[in-house]
Amino acid sequence: MTAFSLEPAQLAWCAELRALAAERLRPLADKGEPGRVNRALVAELGSLGLLGRLFTSGALDLCLMRESLAYACTEAETALALQGLGAHPVHAYGTQAQRAHWLPRVTAGTAIAAFALSEPGAGSDAASLQLRAEPGTDLRDDRAPDAAAQALRAEPGTDLQGGRSSDAASQALRVKETFTGPQGGRASDAALRAEVDAASREGRTSPDAALAAAPDGPARWRLTGEKCWISNAPEADFYTVFARTTPDAGARGVTAFLVPGDRPGLTGRGLDMLSPHPIGALDFDAVPVTADDVLGEPDRGFRVAMGTLNLFRPSVGALAVGMAQAALDATLAHTAGREAFGGRLKDLQAVAHQVAEMALRTEAARLMVHAAASAYDADDPDVPRRSAMAKLLATETAQYVVDAAVQLHGARALQRGHLLEHLYREVRAPRIYEGASEVQRGIIAKELYARQEAP
Ligand SMILES: Cc1cc2nc3c(=O)[nH]c(=O)nc-3n(C[C@H](O)[C@H](O)[C@H](O)COP(=O)(O)OP(=O)(O)OC[C@H]3O[C@@H](n4cnc5c(N)ncnc54)[C@H](O)[C@@H]3O)c2cc1C
Numbered sequence: 445m446t447a448f449s450l451e452p453a454q455l456a457w458c459a460e461l462r463a464l465a466a467e468r469l470r471p472l473a474d475k476g477e478p479g480r481v482n483r484a485l486v487a488e489l490g491s492l493g494l495l496g497r498l499f500t501s502g503a504l505d506l507c508l509m510r511e512s513l514a515y516a517c518t519e520a521e522t523a524l525a526l527q528g529l530g531a532h533p534v535h536a537y538g539t540q541a542q543r544a545h546w547l548p549r550v551t552a553g554t555a556i557a558a559f560a561l562s563e564p565g566a567g568s569d570a571a572s573l574q575l576r577a578e579p580g581t582d583l584r585d586d587r588a589p590d591a592a593a594q595a596l597r598a599e600p601g602t603d604l605q606g607g608r609s610s611d612a613a614s615q616a617l618r619v620k621e622t623f624t625g626p627q628g629g630r631a632s633d634a635a636l637r638a639e640v641d642a643a644s645r646e647g648r649t650s651p652d653a654a655l656a657a658a659p660d661g662p663a664r665w666r667l668t669g670e671k672c673w674i675s676n677a678p679e680a681d682f683y684t685v686f687a688r689t690t691p692d693a694g695a696r697g698v699t700a701f702l703v704p705g706d707r708p709g710l711t712g713r714g715l716d717m718l719s720p721h722p723i724g725a726l727d728f729d730a731v732p733v734t735a736d737d738v739l740g741e742p743d744r745g746f747r748v749a750m751g752t753l754n755l756f757r758p759s760v761g762a763l764a765v766g767m768a769q770a771a772l773d774a775t776l777a778h779t780a781g782r783e784a785f786g787g788r789l790k791d792l793q794a795v796a797h798q799v800a801e802m803a804l805r806t807e808a809a810r811l812m813v814h815a816a817a818s819a820y821d822a823d824d825p826d827v828p829r830r831s832a833m834a835k836l837l838a839t840e841t842a843q844y845v846v847d848a849a850v851q852l853h854g855a856r857a858l859q860r861g862h863l864l865e866h867l868y869r870e871v872r873a874p875r876i877y878e879g880a881s882e883v884q885r886g887i888i889a890k891e892l893y894a895r896q897e898a899p
Contacts, residue, residue, distance in 0.1 A: 478720030490553025514766025530557025575669035678712025761838030
């Protein structure tokens, strides 16, 4: 890339991605159920090789993918981004066993990933998260003494993972029953170890997830608390979960864990959002994890979270640019054809200038996103400031452009099913997630003042 434009090969790739999104992904997205994970869509992203590129491309390529897919199919863009967000910690911080087990499934689109940081009481202030990871040596609980035996008798077919009736879902049920019991009580330590060993032998959990690898096995914790607004929950196959291992230590006492969706004690529910995003809340009722589930190092999980968000922040801007461009192109077509006052809408200077303003702001946002992503790829020192600026400008710009597009389309834009009705609902959330606009301004100001010499 030169300073101001993409290479011809990159432009051709973007055009190819837009065509794939319109022709191959859009039809699958249309068949999806609003608010639910669309596994067929994710699998198609996998077979097109796009999920694999999440882990081999740099930040700029990630932006180009997100912008191009968002232009023609926001659902596909979201599905791609969520696989990246949830699995990047495994790719960048996971053990060899964790990577070998999960990443091939993520890139094939057969395992759904999720990134579980936010809590009801800790959103922007993520370092104050309260999900507890308590040392889990004493797992005594006699409310469900023969839960393992019950599990062996349990019939498959009931669905705890959002309606799937696959073997995996029924296995998940059996494991959950083992540890929670029909009344929700926890199994004894011995029963728990026996069942996890059995599950591991049968390949029902990741090979590195066996709780009882040895009597003096690895460190273990119980996760207790809530996560909220987690994309792909509760249907994800695994979650990168951020939990507090050291109380009152702020960002320094947080550990990242890879928690398979079928872990005992883990339940969740979907949330109904303005745009039909697959998203939900998770409840952790003494969910067992061990040292083998840690991503990175204990108490260093906040670095995992921030490292992941630093990569993805400019690409949220790219998603926004893709939506803005789609709204702009629709507006150009509409205003060029719509007859009014003896001419076309485009002949009214107020309309033409509005369209020019939309194009101007979209292009400026795109350049800033590409510059921030390139800075990330070049390992520049001012990535936090550039990323914050790109995310802030692009998401606020997209809101402006989509709103102006609705205005210039008139009533038809508000009709259910119209592209702009869809974009109007989709464009709102990126100004809040992965750091609200106000938080980005805070980052920018902090970076600027850090360069000022103290008086
Ligand atoms: C569609 C969607 C998908 C999401 N997916 C995920 C996910 O996959 N994983 C995950 O962990 N989370 C996810 N989230 C949650 C998201 O990260 C949080 O909503 C976000 O961090 C803001 O937290 P909050 O909603 O609790 O708002 P709060 O933190 O309560 O903030 C509310 C408002 O207060 C203001 N504010 C907050 N902090 C500051 C500040 N420092 N300076 C000035 N003003 C401030 C802002 O206006 C902000 O919007 C998702 C959210 C949405 C909407």
